[in-house]
Amino acid sequence: MDKLIADLKKQIVDQLNLQDIKPEDIGDDEPLFVEGLGLDSIDALELIVLLQQHYKIKLESADDGPKVFRTVKTMAEYITAHQPKNV
Amino acid sequence: MMEMFIRATGNISPQKTFGHVPFLNEPVEYFTNRLSCIEPDYKNFIDAKMIRRMSRIIKMGVAAATECLQEANVEMPDAIITGTAYGCLEDTGIFLTKLVEQKEEMLTPTAFIQSTHNTVGAQVALMLHCHNYNNTFVHRGFSFESALLDAMMLLSENEAKNILVGSVDEITNTSHTIINRMGLYKQIPSSNFALFSSNTKGTIAGEGASFFLLSSEQSENNYAQLDALTTFYKPKNINEIENQISDFLNYRSTSIDEIDLLITGKNGDINGDKIYEEINETLFKNKPLINFKHLCGEYPTATGFALWLAANIIKTKTVPSIAGKISVDNKLKKILIYNHYQNIHHSLFLISAC
Numbered sequence: 001m002d003k004l005i006a007d008l009k010k011q012i013v014d015q016l017n018l019q020d021i022k023p024e025d026i027g028d029d030e031p032l033f034v035e036g037l038g039l040d041s042i043d044a045l046e047l048i049v050l051l052q053q054h055y056k057i058k059l060e061s062a063d064d065g066p067k068v069f070r071t072v073k074t075m076a077e078y079i080t081a082h083q084p085k086n087v
Numbered sequence: 088m089m090e091m092f093i094r095a096t097g098n099i100s101p102q103k104t105f106g107h108v109p110f111l112n113e114p115v116e117y118f119t120n121r122l123s124c125i126e127p128d129y130k131n132f133i134d135a136k137m138i139r140r141m142s143r144i145i146k147m148g149v150a151a152a153t154e155c156l157q158e159a160n161v162e163m164p165d166a167i168i169t170g171t172a173y174g175c176l177e178d179t180g181i182f183l184t185k186l187v188e189q190k191e192e193m194l195t196p197t198a199f200i201q202s203t204h205n206t207v208g209a210q211v212a213l214m215l216h217c218h219n220y221n222n223t224f225v226h227r228g229f230s231f232e233s234a235l236l237d238a239m240m241l242l243s244e245n246e247a248k249n250i251l252v253g254s255v256d257e258i259t260n261t262s263h264t265i266i267n268r269m270g271l272y273k274q275i276p277s278s279n280f281a282l283f284s285s286n287t288k289g290t291i292a293g294e295g296a297s298f299f300l301l302s303s304e305q306s307e308n309n310y311a312q313l314d315a316l317t318t319f320y321k322p323k324n325i326n327e328i329e330n331q332i333s334d335f336l337n338y339r340s341t342s343i344d345e346i347d348l349l350i351t352g353k354n355g356d357i358n359g360d361k362i363y364e365e366i367n368e369t370l371f372k373n374k375p376l377i378n379f380k381h382l383c384g385e386y387p388t389a390t391g392f393a394l395w396l397a398a399n400i401i402k403t404k405t406v407p408s409i410a411g412k413i414s415v416d417n418k419l420k421k422i423l424i425y426n427h428y429q430n431i432h433h434s435l436f437l438i439s440a441c
Binding site: 015 | 138194
């Protein structure tokens with residue numbers, strides 16, 4: 001799980017082109033949207049694509065978005081629970 | 088037509104033109120057929136959260152527009168109008184490349200959203216929370232001219248008092264490679280300062296973001312008065328060009344003798360420059376004349392740089408030596424800019440002292 005969280009942080013910084021933020025600056029339980037990293041709806045689309053590209057996971061329902069993308073840790077937990085076995 | 092003035096400017100170009108810098112007294116020499124802009128530290132002008140999604144041309148445009156508005160001390164323009172021929176090429180290239188590489192699946196939204204031609208004008212409006220008139224013109228070599236004409240008409244019709252109008256175009260590696268392959272650029276690199284003595288085909292690529300605050304109000308801070316602008320398309324011969332220039336001046340009740348300085352768009356291509364040289368021997372004979380594309384390169388909205396140059400010459404009453412060995416004094420009243428883009432898009436600007 002720790003490696004997955006570290007990988008996710010790096011992928012988020014790269015995919016969203018976050019300026020002046022290093023992967024290690026993002027807390028595992030830090031909110032990604034609004035009061036935390038301050039991400040917005042366009043970033044949410046980028047994160048959905050990130051899940052598909054890197055982990056071959058399609059979000060089952062748009063309603064799950066706020067829960068899945070709440071923090072890096074919740075993303076990692078969702079990936080662990082849904083990742084296909086051969087990836 | 089009512090009077091309209093250039094109140095302020097903001098210009099990012101391959102020369103040191105951005106910020107509070109002396110007027111072209113440290114010209115930058117290049118030994119390549121591609122002149123890239125000298126860019127500032129954008130963090131001083133653009134919010135870090137917004138900057139991460141902006142490609143180079145958007146940052147250039149937003150920074151030039153911001154500087155222009157700050158100089159004019161105008162927080163909310165009545166209209167924002169931009170002209171661009173190629174738009175946001177870098178983002179266009181990114182999303183098209185992903186489209187191919189990823190077989191039209193899993194495409195990210197940012198590059199697509201930012202790739203539209205009106206992104207610069209829209210980003211400026213977003214930053215200002217400006218809900219006023221916002222338009223972008225994409226007409227190849229007439230893009231900036233169309234934007235300016237729209238601004239002039241809005242001012243004439245009293246639809247606006249202060250208008251932010253600008254030109255933006257960028258070179259990317261892909262666009263440069265493609266246009267280079269078409270033979271538009273010089274194949275042997277040489278100094279941009281020697282552009283007009285090369286006697287070869289092709290020119291040098293350029294790019295830039297030039298913004299102007301056009302106002303219908305008199306102010307002691309105004310750079311210059313924008314008297315008139317016209318365009319003409321694919322003239323048949325030199326006679327037609329001369330007639331267009333004469334008609335333009337006649338329409339403004341101005342004779343060629345009243346023009347104190349000519350700025351022409353020579354770009355070092357022997358074919359295109361023939362037109363300027365022929366007119367220099369007839370209509371413009373014995374008139375003080377300077378060029379500008381050795382400073383900014385050739386691009387479809389390069390007249391934005393020319394207008395910036397003219398406005399600054401009138402304001403400072405000096406012609407930078409890199410533009411031409413011409414001494415002017417307080418008598419300098421009128422400047423005529425004549426430019427053509429590939430002998431297809433021809434434009435004329437008449438600017439005068441306030």
